[in-house]
Amino acid sequence: MDAAGELQDVAAGLSGLSFGSGLTGEEEKLRPLRARAAGLTFCGLAHALYLCKLAHSLRYLALGASSIGPAQPGGDALCVGILGLGRTGKQLLLSLLDMTAIKASHIKVSTRRPQNAVEFLQNRVECFFDNGRLAAWADLLFLCCLPSHLPKVCADLHSRLSKHCLVYSFISAVPVARLTKLLRHDFIIKPQYDIVGGATADVWLSCTDLSMALREPLLIEASCPLTMSGGITLNLNWVCTVLYSLLNICTSASLPSSEALSLMNSLFMGKRTHTVQLNAQSFISSFHASSLGGDEPFPWISLTDAQSKETPLLRFLSSNKSMQQRISEAYKSLLETPVSSDSYTLL
Structure with a gap:
């Protein structure tokens, strides 16, 4: 058993060591906010992985059935680009490597600080700072940058995006219509999550380790797009x-x-x-x-x-x-x- 497992065993049954044991009455009111923040992160990653697995499988099958054959440099493999390697981009990259059949050589990252991505080079994930190059290469491009960076990013991308490149945006507060105008591109998915007032959000409190949480059937069930629970919905x-x-x-x-x-x-x-x-x-x-x-x-x-x-x-x-x-x-x-x-x- 590892150290984390030993700590969990030692703490089992000791309410004083559990989350929330030291919270004041006012702080306790913030507990649902913490849970829903974790839930939004989990659902965002789970739904992105779902799309990747679907697109990876379908593209392989579709191109295998096509008499014309692929025009993309990656052949029948799905080429996935991640623009931005902050918290969201890094979690997405780790999840793709850990939970999909997409090879590391078919994932590339554009980040302003590629020198900070040394850990991923060992997995053969290519990291650089060239948004246009990433857009020209990718079949599926995830936008994980800050809203304040969006105008510059879109200027880098719009002339390099293939019509057939699917763009998936994690950028908050920027609706799909706005992205369409900035990118001059209509092959974009922007999930719109809503919070349901009064619904319990405690199911998401266990999302402290995302790599483990993404394997938990209870959380997968709660994140199912058509039957979501835990105070979060997706239309x-x-x-x-x-x-x-x-x-x-x-x-x-x-x-x-x-x-x-x-x-x-x-x-x-x-x-x-x-x-x-x-x-x-x-x-x-x-x-x-x-x-x-x-x-x-x-x-x-x-x-x-x-x-x-x-x-x-x-x-x-x-x-x-x-x-x-x-x-x-x-x-x-x-x-x-x-x-x-x-x-x-x-x-």
Whole structure:
């Protein structure tokens, strides 16, 4: 047993050594704030990992099925860029290395202080300070910088971003519409978390060690996007946007719509062919779906619109509890699945 484990055993049953034992009445009122702050950090990382695992698997499958083949320098591997190596960027990088099958050689970081990232060089993660270079290379780019740095960062990025690079923003207080204008790019996901007043947040108090917390089924359950608990919610638009981003990955690989739908259903349905399936009308209007041939790719979907407007997918998921349940099951299964470097199937 390590030192931390020994300390936990020694402290077991001793209430005077537990968190909150020395808090005053006024300080005790801040306990839910501490818990929710930990919960927001956990959920942000868990949802980013979920997207990475989905995109990594689907891109491999989509490009393997495409007759045209990949145009990106990483071949069929997902290239993940992290812009900023502060607290959020570092936690995300550690989680990607520890909990996904994405190789370190397919992760790069741009940071103003690359000399402080020596610990990651041993894992073959390349660290430098060139935001434009990172944007030109990445298939999936995480923005982990401060809001005050955003104008300079966007100026570095907007002329270097490929249309097919998915940008995921951790930057608080900057809505997706603003990011779209600054980056001149519409393939962006910006999760919008809300706090539910009066709901208990104590479930998040155990998130002191994120590497351990991200393996805890109870916390994975609490962070499930469609059934979140612990005083934090994430609207259904985020789930729709993730699905639309996967559809765009298929489109960028020139995958026919029939094959794209088959892959999407395999991700969330597994072999349950008797259940409700995603079809063209799930994603686009009936008018456009009727004119879409099975050998044609889906049209490119603006994720900015997907996060701000009522979409066919939002209407479909809102009225289909069975599909919501399958997506929730896939989320929990995917996060709890042990890492396998040669595994690309999800269920």
